[in-house]
Amino acid sequence: MSSNQPFVLRWGIISTGMIAAKFVGDILIDPSTRTVDDVVHKVVAVGSRDAIKAQEFINKFAQGDKSIKAHGTYEEVYVDKDVDAVYIGTPNTYHYQNSKDAILAKKHVLCEKPVTMNAVELKSLSTLAKENGVFFMEAMWTKFQPLSGALKKVLEDGRLGPPVSLHADLSLDFDIENLPTTHRILDPMLGGGALLDLGPYLMVWAIMTMYEHPDNKGEEPGHIATSMLRTSTTGVDASTTFVLTFNKTLQAQAILSCSITLPAVRPAGNIRFRNGNVVIHSPLYRPSAFTVEYFDKPGSGNVVDRTAKEFSYIGEGLYFQADEVARCIRDGKLESSEWGHDKSLLEMKVFDEVRI
Numbered sequence: 398m399s400s401n402q403p404f405v406l407r408w409g410i411i412s413t414g415m416i417a418a419k420f421v422g423d424i425l426i427d428p429s430t431r432t433v434d435d436v437v438h439k440v441v442a443v444g445s446r447d448a449i450k451a452q453e454f455i456n457k458f459a460q461g462d463k464s465i466k467a468h469g470t471y472e473e474v475y476v477d478k479d480v481d482a483v484y485i486g487t488p489n490t491y492h493y494q495n496s497k498d499a500i501l502a503k504k505h506v507l508c509e510k511p512v513t514m515n516a517v518e519l520k521s522l523s524t525l526a527k528e529n530g531v532f533f534m535e536a537m538w539t540k541f542q543p544l545s546g547a548l549k550k551v552l553e554d555g556r557l558g559p560p561v562s563l564h565a566d567l568s569l570d571f572d573i574e575n576l577p578t579t580h581r582i583l584d585p586m587l588g589g590g591a592l593l594d595l596g597p598y599l600m601v602w603a604i605m606t607m608y609e610h611p612d613n614k615g616e617e618p619g620h621i622a623t624s625m626l627r628t629s630t631t632g633v634d635a636s637t638t639f640v641l642t643f644n645k646t647l648q649a650q651a652i653l654s655c656s657i658t659l660p661a662v663r664p665a666g667n668i669r670f671r672n673g674n675v676v677i678h679s680p681l682y683r684p685s686a687f688t689v690e691y692f693d694k695p696g697s698g699n700v701v702d703r704t705a706k707e708f709s710y711i712g713e714g715l716y717f718q719a720d721e722v723a724r725c726i727r728d729g730k731l732e733s734s735e736w737g738h739d740k741s742l743l744e745m746k747v748f749d750e751v752r753i
């Protein structure tokens with residue numbers, strides 16, 4: 398329960414890469430700027446494989462705050478008694494081991510997407526987190542943006558009827574011809590490729606529009622079809638398309654594409670319902686707007702009512718997921734009800750099947 402004093406969550410940051418910097422920049426923004434007054438975030442430690450890098454990171458992204466400890470190993474963060482929760486921003490293939498080490502040290506964990514490399518790893522972490530009584534969540538920040546909450550309300554009010562199809566495309570041109578093959582997006586040893594990098598966002602849209610839809614009653618897709626194009630250099634997938642067919646309680650398909658060699662498509666998502674459409678703006682990981690269209694009668698395609706909803710906030714919007722972590726920990730929850738282990742597990746199971 399909230400009291401007059403905000404709940405302070407003390408974070409330890411694992412790694413000093415690009416997204417760790419953005420995460421720290423965001424959680425240090427005054428929560429009142431997003432009308433949040435019940436939780437606040439404090440960075441108390443940064444861990445890098447190199448202590449000098451950790452200190453440089455603090456100087457650059459946390460205004461050189463002298464109260465933040467710079468650790469030269471990740472292990473020092475896990476055992477730091479001042480740390481409540483650990484944020485993991487390492488490459489994909491390290492998520493399992495880093496999360497496991499943090500959980501065994503009894504730290505709560507927010508781990509970057511994709512949470513693990515496969516379903517087996519995730520199941521093991523999920524069990525371990527529960528055994529150790531700690532909160533564990535994939536950093537699926539899109540789910541916690543205000544736009545996602547607003548869309549959920551639109552879907553739940555029932556006026557659109559059941560979903561029929563979702564076409565979603567998240568493409569980003571990484572200019573892979575000019576990247577070293579050791580870059581995280583190309584290197585199989587770091588979990589490179591379009592599916593693992595961009596696929597989690599496609600899954601969040603399929604989950605929001607179909608898996609979570611009240612008419613779906615929690616059923617997983619009954620069929621998955623897939624196709625991949627691989628890079629000639631390292632063999633990771635350059636472009637992947639997969640189709641999830643929800644044929645148990647819904648009669649609906651999510652047609653999902655991602656690419657690391659193509660520019661973004663606009664709009665990035667189109668959800669079709671019996672009674673209308675929802676158009677999602679690009680980029681799918683942080684859309685700033687969606688448009689809801691209603692038909693004159695079911696199935697007609699004749700739009701008679703159109704409403705655009707726009708969202709803006711300062712920073713990147715990575716703090717909304719951190720607020721969820723803080724509230725769950727404050728309230729003694731081991732999982733988020735919005736992005737619990739079941740949803741990450743569905744993502745991992747789908748990815749396992751897509752890669753067969």
Ligand SMILES: NC(=O)C1=CN([C@@H]2O[C@H](COP(=O)(O)OP(=O)(O)OC[C@H]3O[C@@H](n4cnc5c(N)ncnc54)[C@H](OP(=O)(O)O)[C@@H]3O)[C@@H](O)[C@H]2O)C=CC1
Pocket residue numbers: 412413414415416417444445446447450451486487488489491509510511536538581587593594682
């Ligand atoms: N939510 C989002 O919007 C985004 C999420 N991501 C996710 O974040 C993760 C990291 O991506 P990003 O920040 O772009 O990656 P970077 O390459 O910029 O940073 C990764 C960091 O991980 C640490 N690290 C540990 N082991 C290795 C290794 N063997 N090789 C390279 N780095 C290593 C390093 O920190 P140190 O040297 O300090 O130990 C490094 O700085 C990925 O899982 C990705 O999917 C990425 C971009 C955006």
Ligand SMILES: O=C1OC[C@@H](O)[C@H](O)[C@H]1O
Pocket residue numbers: 569594595682
């Ligand atoms: O999570 C991500 O979102 C944005 C992209 O820039 C990035 O490659 C990806 O990891």
